[in-house]
Amino acid sequence: MNVINPATEEVISVLTPDTAATVAAKLKALRAGQKNWQNHSVEERLAIIERFGELVVENKPELARILTSETGKPISQSINEINGSLGRIQHLKINAEKWLESEMITPKDATVEFITHEPLGVIANISAWNFPYNVGYNVFLYALVAGNAVLYKPSEFASLTGLKFGALLHEAGVPANVFEVVIGSGAVGQYLLEADLDGYFFTGSYKTGVHITQTVAHKLVPVQLELGGKDPLYVMDDVVDVRQAAINAAEGAFYNNGQSCCAVERIYVQEDIYEEFVQHFTEEVKSYKLGDPMEEDTFTGPLTRPQQIAVLADQIKDAVAKGAQLVLGGESLNRKGYFMSPAVLTGVNHTMELMREESFGPIIGIQKVSSDEEATDLMRDTPYGLTAAVFSEDEARARKVLDQMNVGTVYWNCCDRVSPNIPWSGRKNSGLGATLSYMGIRAFTQPKAYHWRG
Ligand code: NAD
Numbered sequence: 001m002n003v004i005n006p007a008t009e010e011v012i013s014v015l016t017p018d019t020a021a022t023v024a025a026k027l028k029a030l031r032a033g034q035k036n037w038q039n040h041s042v043e044e045r046l047a048i049i050e051r052f053g054e055l056v057v058e059n060k061p062e063l064a065r066i067l068t069s070e071t072g073k074p075i076s077q078s079i080n081e082i083n084g085s086l087g088r089i090q091h092l093k094i095n096a097e098k099w100l101e102s103e104m105i106t107p108k109d110a111t112v113e114f115i116t117h118e119p120l121g122v123i124a125n126i127s128a129w130n131f132p133y134n135v136g137y138n139v140f141l142y143a144l145v146a147g148n149a150v151l152y153k154p155s156e157f158a159s160l161t162g163l164k165f166g167a168l169l170h171e172a173g174v175p176a177n178v179f180e181v182v183i184g185s186g187a188v189g190q191y192l193l194e195a196d197l198d199g200y201f202f203t204g205s206y207k208t209g210v211h212i213t214q215t216v217a218h219k220l221v222p223v224q225l226e227l228g229g230k231d232p233l234y235v236m237d238d239v240v241d242v243r244q245a246a247i248n249a250a251e252g253a254f255y256n257n258g259q260s261c262c263a264v265e266r267i268y269v270q271e272d273i274y275e276e277f278v279q280h281f282t283e284e285v286k287s288y289k290l291g292d293p294m295e296e297d298t299f300t301g302p303l304t305r306p307q308q309i310a311v312l313a314d315q316i317k318d319a320v321a322k323g324a325q326l327v328l329g330g331e332s333l334n335r336k337g338y339f340m341s342p343a344v345l346t347g348v349n350h351t352m353e354l355m356r357e358e359s360f361g362p363i364i365g366i367q368k369v370s371s372d373e374e375a376t377d378l379m380r381d382t383p384y385g386l387t388a389a390v391f392s393e394d395e396a397r398a399r400k401v402l403d404q405m406n407v408g409t410v411y412w413n414c415c416d417r418v419s420p421n422i423p424w425s426g427r428k429n430s431g432l433g434a435t436l437s438y439m440g441i442r443a444f445t446q447p448k449a450y451h452w453r454g
Pocket of ligand 1: 126127128129130131135153154155156184185186187188189190193203204205206207208209211212226227228229260261262358360386426430431
């Protein structure tokens with residue numbers, strides 16, 4: 001399997017994909033290893049995960065280079081991701097023992113009642129490439145701390161990073177037969193679906209998420225899905241600093257080249273400030289340095305997957321044919337690599353694919369609205385339910401709109417943000433179940449109820 005640098009189109013590594021036989025052998029080893037791992041105290045497991053975090057910090061420059069070379073993520077954003085993801089380890093360190101200890105419910109009656117939280121066993125973590133640290137840690141670190149063994153399949157676009165996770169976890173003290181990495185594309189992922197695992201934790205597209213759920217349904221094991229979105233941002237007319245709102249909105253749309261699950265994917269702006277907003281927004285996007293992702297001041301690198309460029313080009317074509325204006329970008333660069341300049345479209349509406357289907361790239365539509373009611377209806381008009389944001393001076397007005405959103409996360413005067421303290425979840429086509437917070441560790445446990453008569 002060739003690993004290709006999206007900025008240069010060069011093959012930077014050749015890996016041997018797993019087979020049904022190697023997946024079966026890894027699973028057999030994990031079954032044996034999990035039993036011992038479960039018997040370690042939470043404190044011991046946490047100490048190992050903390051050591052893993054220290055190793056990540058010691059190796060940060062090399063890890064950031066690897067991530068940038070295989071995904072095209074600008075190097076400063078690779079470093080940000082590695083730094084930011086360490087917050088999950090800190091969060092586990094502070095809370096995991098409390099969340100995993102047994103709970104006494106009825107201490108005094110003739111029948112004493114209490115609950116313990118047992119690990120699921122050996123779980124599959126099938127992951128995405130866009131934020132491999134964040135979305136990987138959300139699953140495998142929490143699962144390991146809860147006493148599970150993990151069969152981890154990184155995306156085929158982030159395999160080198162995935163192999164590094166394995167090496168550093170083992171160096172930190174996670175036994176080899178408690179965390180195993182499986183290399184390959186969807187066909188290899190399919191072997192995991194056929195294997196006898198105790199839970200499936202998936203981050204990726206709606207289409208693959210549905211396929212996984214249907215394929216493993218008969219096993220009746222937990223399935224958790226972190227999927228895509230078409231996340232709206234509404235800018236109200238009471239915003240005082242329209243320029244700052246436009247800068248923040250542009251970052252929410254174009255950070256990591258728009259390849260974030262919770263990227264701002266559509267913007268609605270009140271008509272009174274629409275022109276001003278569009279002008280500042282466009283100026284800001286023009287200022288982004290586009291080019292070599294290894295350079296520290298690059299904000300926009302190549303797309304990770306070449307095939308996405310055609311998806312974005314189709315969205316632009318469809319929108320323009322239906323009356324939209326392409327005010328900026330959408331061009332390929334005169335150089336090797338999967339580059340497309342960030343595209344801004346105005347005069348858009350919901351007949352256009354751009355405003356309905358996940359773009360997952362450097363493209364945004366900005367639509368004019370005349371009232372909160374119109375904005376609310378448009379924001380709700382989607383099969384997805386990941387996040388929604390409002391920029392406004394008026395908390396009550398923003399809250400009224402956000403309370404009507406059928407989404408897992410709402411933002412007032414911020415966007416494109418994930419915190420380990422509160423759950424991360426999608427509704428409708430955006431997912432099933434939650435990671436992070438106490439819910440994110442309970443996801444990797446099953447309760448045992450004790451009825452205890454002395
Ligand atoms: P994808 O669905 O193409 O692939 C995800 C993973 O599934 C990869 O590891 C892939 O190899 C594997 N896979 C593909 N087919 C499979 C099969 N038949 N059986 C088993 N495994 C299979 O998605 P992607 O392109 O890697 O990720 C982009 C998507 O992920 C976007 O929609 C994005 O919004 C979403 N995402 C969501 C979150 C979140 O937290 N909600 C986070 C990151 C990404």
